[in-house]
Amino acid sequence: MSAAASTAAPGRTGPRRFAGSRAFRRRRAMVGLLLVSPALAFVGVFFLAPFVLMIWMSLHKWPLLGHTSWAGLSNYAAMGNDPMFWRSLAFTVEYTLIITPILIVVGFGLAWLIRERRRGVGFFRTVYFMPYVIGFAAASYLWVWFLNPGVGLFDKTLQALGLTSSPVQWFSSRTLALFAVVLMIVWKVVGFTMLLFMSGLQGIPDDVQEAAQTDGAGRWATLWRVTLPLLRRTIALTVILAIVGSMLAFDQFYIMTNGGPNNQTVTIVYWIYDSSFVNFQLGYGAAMSVVLTVILVLITSVQLYLLRDQT
Amino acid sequence: MATATAADPGRRSLAPRRRQSELRRAMPAVAWWAICGLIALMFLFPLAMLALTVIKSPGEAAASPPYYIPHHVSLENFKEIGNTGSGIIQYVLNSALVSLGTVVGSVIVATLGGYGFARYRFRGRTALFVVALMTMMVPFQALLTPMYSVLVFLHLQNSLLGLTLVYITFQMPFALFVMRNAFAEVPQEIEDAAAMDGASTLSTLMRVMVPVAKPAIATVALFAFFSAWNEFLAALIFLSDQTNFTLPVFLTTLVTGHLGAINWGVLEAGVVVTIVPCLIIFLLLQRYYVRGLVSGAVR
Secondary structure (H helix, E strand, C coil), X not given: CHHHHHHHCHHHCHHHHHCCCHHHHHHHHHHHHHHHXXXXXXXXXXXXXXXXXXXXXXXXXXXXCCCCEECCCXXXXXXXXXXXXXXXXXXXXXXXXXXXXXXXXXXXXXXXHCCCCCCCHHHHHHHHHHHHHCCHHHHHHHHHHHXXXXXXXXXXXXXXXXXXXXXXXXXXXXXXXXXXXXXXHHHHHHHHHHHHHHHHHHCCCHHHHHHHHHCCCCHHHHHHHHHHHHCHHHHHHHHHHHHHHHHCCCHHHHHHHCCCCCCCCCCHHHHHHHHHHHCXXXXXXXXXXXXXXXXXXXXXXHHHHHCCCCC | CHHHHHCCHHHHCCCCCCCCCHHHHHCCHHHHHXXXXXXXXXXXXXXXXXXXXXXXXXXXXXXXXXXXXXXXCCCHHHHHHCCCCCCHHHHHHHHHHHHHHXXXXXXXXXXXXXXXXXXXXXXXHHHHHHHHHHCCCCXXXXXXXXXXXXXXXXXXXXXXXXXXXXXXXXXXXXXXXXXXXXXXXXXXXXXXXXXXXXXXXXHHHHHHHHHHCHHHHHHHHHHHHHHHHHCCHHHHHHCCCHHHCCHHHHHHHCCCCCXXXXXXXXXXXXXXXXXXXXXXXXXXXXXXXXXXXXXXXXX
């Protein structure tokens, strides 16, 4: 610091005087590289290295301990004959197809309700969004208790409201277990969807909607013909985020359903986890990770394509 | 950043009160309050029930069928979780250590990197920035298996430091993006003036740039905190020693009897200890958090 001060201080014309010189530019480039090097080191060691290693591992038989051996593409071929791979992939897609439209519709509805200034609106916004800051693991354990037919207060409340006559065994069947997880996830994350729609709605000037209504469009026509088309970018964004998030679901199923009953609610990340760290087939886990990565990169590319002219 | 103000119109909007809006015409105040209030009740219900149950005695908390209001208020569940495993204090410390480490690490690394990418020209700048952002496209869930091998190689498996380094990496794309944009918005003249006064690179960054970029730093710090505090899968894989568990992983040890003998009161006390810090921080700093979410997602 003092060295820089002593070279720049006299005359107070400062670095501008050197701005064009080659030495100055080279020094700036060095400083720039130095500044970004810690970030690059993190990305290199904990992202690029594992990324390359993932591909390498997927081509090997790779136990947790002991030595590894070349396996060519046999890990990839093994997926074709692994019913759990297909079942978990199909279940993850099913879960994604169920949760995405619910998040969009409920999120939009909430955003529509609370998008403008009104007495009390800040309170409602905060409350609807609040569960989003709770972690998936803690939220899952909260609902494990809440939905427990013996000690949980959810079933008791359903009975008190006359909706069911006896406690529901939520995790005894595939359908009910899936429903329970969807309920918990909507509670936890719909506030985020709401927030995105809220900022989307606020980006539409009121005049646009008023103009449509002055021209004789009804409320529904305004929604379908004016508001939703103007929100298509927000809708695309929320759809992509919901899809990516759901395709990577793990915590809620690991904790709430434990993959059961009968392994019917095992997601793809769950199966990768089991293969790698329960069955210790790290090579096979890596091969499935490569496939999952390809799927998600394709989805994310669509996202970037749809949002390309923003910012 | 235009979205930032849009998300928070109450604060900055200078527009005069508008005529009756569409929503107001569609829904009078009483109906609006009733509907919003009912929905709010549904969102708050699980949390309220949790709060009511955790202050029951362990016996009452495990009563079947359950009841809403505790007959006796008791802190027994919290006392018991203090003696579970290595004691809840240990797990809170582990989580706090990892989270604060992630916050400090992400802020420092992203501030330096964001400044470098925003203000310095060097060969490969764009390519390197794109590589750093690409981290975002590959889900970290897919990389955990090889990441585990990298940690073993570095002798950082089953270590809170190793976990923290991984979490900092998870934060990098978002944090770098936010910091670079924040620094890019600072007028060049301000920086030039500091340089003319003879300030070095670091002191320009610290005395001139960082104060202007404080909101962005708050956003980066909050995101780092929430994601590190709540992260489950990587911690589950990388930590094998129970004394090293973070809170979410510690919770799994409370239901080991799976569907057998779960101590419900203790489990709920664990859930409360895990979620309360998040709720408090969110309620205090939601402005920064919400702005970051919107600008980060809309990107």
